Amino acid sequence: MDQDDRNNMFVKVMTDEQMEVLRKQIAIYATICQQLVDLHKSLTSNHDLAGVRLGNIYSDPLTTSGSHRFSGRQRWTPTPVQLQILERLFDQGNGTPSKQKIKEITSELSQHGQISETNVYNWFQNRRARSKRKQQVSTTNNGESEVETEVESPKPHQNSASAVDESNMCFQNSNVGSADQRAKRVEPVCPSDASSKPNAGQISYYGTMLANPSKFESTRRV
Amino acid sequence: MDQDDRNNMFVKVMTDEQMEVLRKQIAIYATICQQLVDLHKSLTSNHDLAGVRLGNIYSDPLTTSGSHRFSGRQRWTPTPVQLQILERLFDQGNGTPSKQKIKEITSELSQHGQISETNVYNWFQNRRARSKRKQQVSTTNNGESEVETEVESPKPHQNSASAVDESNMCFQNSNVGSADQRAKRVEPVCPSDASSKPNAGQISYYGTMLANPSKFESTRRV
DNA sequence: CCCGTATGAATGAAAG
DNA sequence: CTTTCATTCATACGGG
Numbered sequence: 047m048d049q050d051d052r053n054n055m056f057v058k059v060m061t062d063e064q065m066e067v068l069r070k071q072i073a074i075y076a077t078i079c080q081q082l083v084d085l086h087k088s089l090t091s092n093h094d095l096a097g098v099r100l101g102n103i104y105s106d107p108l109t110t111s112g113s114h115r116f117s118g119r120q121r122w123t124p125t126p127v128q129l130q131i132l133e134r135l136f137d138q139g140n141g142t143p144s145k146q147k148i149k150e151i152t153s154e155l156s157q158h159g160q161i162s163e164t165n166v167y168n169w170f171q172n173r174r175a176r177s178k179r180k181q182q183v184s185t186t187n188n189g190e191s192e193v194e195t196e197v198e199s200p201k202p203h204q205n206s207a208s209a210v211d212e213s214n215m216c217f218q219n220s221n222v223g224s225a226d227q228r229a230k231r232v233e234p235v236c237p238s239d240a241s242s243k244p245n246a247g248q249i250s251y252y253g254t255m256l257a258n259p260s261k262f263e264s265t266r267r268v
Numbered sequence: 269m270d271q272d273d274r275n276n277m278f279v280k281v282m283t284d285e286q287m288e289v290l291r292k293q294i295a296i297y298a299t300i301c302q303q304l305v306d307l308h309k310s311l312t313s314n315h316d317l318a319g320v321r322l323g324n325i326y327s328d329p330l331t332t333s334g335s336h337r338f339s340g341r342q343r344w345t346p347t348p349v350q351l352q353i354l355e356r357l358f359d360q361g362n363g364t365p366s367k368q369k370i371k372e373i374t375s376e377l378s379q380h381g382q383i384s385e386t387n388v389y390n391w392f393q394n395r396r397a398r399s400k401r402k403q404q405v406s407t408t409n410n411g412e413s414e415v416e417t418e419v420e421s422p423k424p425h426q427n428s429a430s431a432v433d434e435s436n437m438c439f440q441n442s443n444v445g446s447a448d449q450r451a452k453r454v455e456p457v458c459p460s461d462a463s464s465k466p467n468a469g470q471i472s473y474y475g476t477m478l479a480n481p482s483k484f485e486s487t488r489r490v
Numbered sequence: 491c492c493c494g495t496a497t498g499a500a501t502g503a504a505a506g
Numbered sequence: 507c508t509t510t511c512a513t514t515c516a517t518a519c520g521g522g
Contacts, residue, residue, distance in 0.1 A: 060282060068290065075297035082301060121498050121517065145509095168499055175512065176497080343502055343513070390503055397508065398501080 124169070125159040132166075136173055143170045346391070347381040354388075358395055365392045 060068070124132065135151065143151070143166070152163045282290075346354065357373065365373070365388070374385045 072290075072294060072297065075294065075301060079297060079300050123498080123518075165498080169497095171510085172497065172499085174510090179512090345502080345514095387502080391501095393507075394501065394503085400508095 122161065122165045124161070124165075127158040128155045128161060131155060131158070132169055132173075136170065141174070143167070344383065344387045346383070346387075349380040350377045350383060353377060353380070354391055354395075358392065363396070365389065 131154070132151075148163050148166050148170075152161060152166045155161045155166065353376065354373075362369065370385050370388050374383060374388050377383045377388065
């Protein structure tokens with residue numbers, strides 16, 4: 047059969063070696079994809095779900111006319127009226143907005159523009175924090191020539207055992223997929239010769255690999 | 269060379285058809301990777317290269333030269349991998365981390381970066397608390413009629429204050445695999461959880477494609 | 491057009 | 507566990 051095929055001229059023949067190369071390439075792609083996905087999940091997992099939350103209200107296709115660039119999150123901006131009310135409430139002494147209050151306030155403010163409880167909550171949080179901060183700073187610059195922060199105290203944090211803080215918490219070639227052992231459907235083939243670059247962007251690394259995907263012919267790697 | 273191989277009896281032969289399949293698969297992977305990268309770039313577009321938020325210590329000798337102020341990160345930040353694992357554990361239902369578990373988890377996570385038991389503990393505390401709060405909010409503004417109405421303000425910037433909607437991202441997964449032509453059929457296998465979590469939306473699509481790269485194995489025979 | 495500042499939002503850690 | 511604080515990230519906006 048091999049003979050026939052060969053004579054046939056229309057059959058492609060690959061050596062084990064070539065086959066192996068191909069398989070490797072594929073495995074690499076699989077791994078890369080998997081890792082990209084994992085990476086992505088991690089990055090967007092929490093707050094950043096806003097990253098894609100564009101859409102709905104803000105869709106203004108007209109102004110941008112077919113742009114494909116979706117923006118990041120939008121953030122609430124208090125209207126003058128709302129701000130005024132908030133400020134008033136703030137220095138009205140109610141240092142403790144408390145959940146119930148928040149509701150009321152939100153309800154009140156929503157008559158003057160779009161707003162949510164979270165917005166109110168955050169606003170008070172920030173307002174208080176910054177108010178305090180400003181006070182501290184102005185108080186600090188008394189006999190101190192040091193400008194900037196007041197962070198001097200080696201605040202002891204992390205009471206637990208190992209508090210060896212100083213170290214790179216970079217995640218790198220630490221086999222991303224291992225996080226999910228049951229999803230080990232792709233071969234553990236790891237294009238790990240990338241270790242030359244500690245952190246930087248793993249993306250950029252992938253980028254280079256993606257540059258020439260179709261070179262599965264003579265590349266012998268991994 | 270061909271002759272040798274042929275005589276060898278171990279030559280793998282592929283038909284044009286099979287060859288084509290392989291090429292497509294690879295092309296698909298290439299495309300997926302590319303798009304993932306693009307997606308990622310878009311989401312993290314500007315500065316968020318924090319993706320590799322290795323912002324950890326930058327205890328460079330230069331900045332400290334003029335002052336005695338040494339700045340180093342003092343707050344733990346989970347690496348993407350760690351976060352991923354934590355998230356998984358979280359919605360895996362184990363509402364009660366329990367002391368012992370914490371240790372295990374910490375141990376596991378420490379392989380992906382600096383971390384302490386306290387960190388893990390806090391993380392779960394916060395995660396739960398915030399999860400609950402979010403739930404409350406979204407539930408609350410449900411039956412309320414206040415908002416919603418006068419939205420379309422001419423103001424160009426106005427946020428979508430309404431609480432963070434759970435998944436729902438509209439990432440157009442147009443024709444990923446059609447690198448060269450009609451997308452090769454890939455099974456809609458989606459083993460991944462991916463549903464309960466906020467993000468993961470757009471990824472899940474890729475997930476299905478990535479599901480069975482092993483398909484190549486079968487291509488090998490003949 | 492880029493850059494600095496103000497501020498909304500996210501989140502680790504701690505207090506209650 | 508719940509609430510609060512502190513710090514940091516990211517973006518809107520105004521000025522040069």
